Ligand SMILES: Nc1ncnc2c1ncn2[C@@H]1O[C@H](COP(=O)(O)OP(=O)(O)O)[C@@H](O)[C@H]1O
């Protein structure tokens with residue numbers, strides 16, 4: 059029997075029982091559709107997170123004191139020695155390195171910010187003028203921190219939008235004075251509102267010159283140095299030269315860690331890809347359920363069509379042809395279900411995309427292919443038992459109508 | 461063409477062995493018209509199933525056209541059925557969702573014949589049984605006599621040398637039964653070996669050779685006309 063004839067014979071028997079066929083195909087569709095929608099969501103969130111990170115600048119390197127990685131010397135050796143702090147001089151030296159576009163030192167603390175009778179707690183960022191560019195922040199009014207030597211503790215500050223609103227309300231803030239800790243600072247700029255960014259809500263921060271922050275917190279050391287490489291390609295080289303420079307400056311002690319955005323990105327990428335796969339796997343279970351349904355319905359069908367099967371054998375169909383016929387029926391149902399499922403999944407993804415425009419929802423091609431393949435394999439696998447039963451049917455008995 | 465040598469077939473029913481055929485030996489020549497008669501349960505259908513390779517004996521040897529076909533595997537037996545044997549059943553066994561033409565085409569389709577060739581052949585076969593006008597009718601739209609004629613057209617589609625009919629008139633009224641028998645006799649006259657199981661004395665009498673069965677044994681084998689070729693073993 060040719061493949062075309064097998065398929066058309068199988069199709070005839072499916073078309074003869076349209077409701078049954080559509081019901082199983084629907085079950086398959088739901089499984090395929092679920093895989094498509096859920097992977098679309100997972101992939102959408104992955105891309106969303108990656109885009110968020112990319113918006114922070116993919117050229118970014120973060121230098122922090124101490125060695126996070128324990129390659130080489132054991133951590134016990136390190137903790138026994140005095141880990142050198144990062145200093146303003148270190149930051150200045152890094153700025154002058156080749157391949158570095160700009161670098162900014164960073165100190166972070168919490169302080170009480172007050173004006174007249176109004177007071178609130180704010181996250182205090184001690185940095186330099188370059189911070190604005192490095193963190194891709196936007197100014198609402200005035201200027202950012204003044205350029206100039208980083209060790210100058212000019213008493214000026216730049217307020218986040220929420221802080222300004224709370225302390226000044228509708229009144230003018232630029233040029234006014236606020237009290238931070240025990241010092242007075244003049245407001246020279248207001249940040250445009252931009253919400254959450256890498257763990258900070260910039261609207262809730264107050265920026266002051268790094269030297270002023272060090273005096274306020276009574277420390278000589280830095281929390282971080284943020285470095286922007288000239289290009290994404292320069293990032294690895296800059297990382298190496300920063301490490302080498304600081305090692306030289308710290309008496310040959312490799313006691314800092316440099317995190318690149320790429321590494322963070324790669325980690326998130328891995329986590330979210332794994333999540334998408336897990337979700338797809340769970341959705342694929344519903345395809346197994348649809349497979350069980352196919353098996354059940356086909357077992358009933360084989361019992362009902364005993365005399366037809368016996369007849370085919372009497373007319374010269376070997377067991378293999380009978381088996382192929384039933385597998386073809388299952389395969390056709392799976393194709394029907396897969397097509398329906400793709401339509402269902404794409405439609406649902408489209409609707410979700412409309413509901414959450416921020417998420418770049420698009421079902422990945424690999425997921426659609428995998429869903430269709432899983433549907434086919436599940437259908438054929440679960441149809442194997444009924445098909446085998448049909449193939450093994452005793453023709454004489456089936457034709458006897460006992 | 462057919463040689464059966466001490467064929468036995470028993471069925472295990474619960475803890476009891478029902479002996480359907482007991483050492484049946486038989487020789488049938490090509491072109492014969494043989495009727496098999498006997499009481500219900502005497503083993504007629506079992507014998508026909510064995511001849512059609514739908515069943516296997518527990519012991520004995522079956523030679524078809526000189527070749528031992530007793531132990532053929534499924535695929536080989538299917539090939540022999542397809543190429544040499546046609547079946548006609550009491551209950552017609554037409555596929556209800558296929559048209560008359562679709563049913564007649566089934567053996568051709570199983571044999572892998574190309575659709576165009578198939579179409580012409582089916583038209584000829586339907587014309588042979590006088591049902592060209594019914595080609596696109598479904599079985600549910602046809603009478604018993606028409607159904608059996610379509611079944612005969614289907615059985616003849618591969619030009620088998622051997623036609624096995626198990627009570628082909630059992631479900632038809634007398635007049636229609638005679639028409640169907642006339643059709644079968646016509647095929648026999650054109651060379652097909654015809655083996656016919658029946659309960660009907662009148663129809664059985666039309667055969668040239670009569671085999672009587674009882675309790676799994678051949679108890680009579682007569683050749684009323686000298687044209688018959690079979691000999692008692
Ligand atoms: N598949 C089977 N399983 C059990 N018993 C069977 C089977 N086929 C036939 N028999 C038994 O074998 C005997 C002969 O049956 P059968 O050949 O159908 O008789 P007939 O066609 O002459 O009426 C009967 O007793 C019947 O019950």
Ligand SMILES: [Mg+2]
Pocket residue numbers: 504505506
């Ligand atoms: Mg019988």
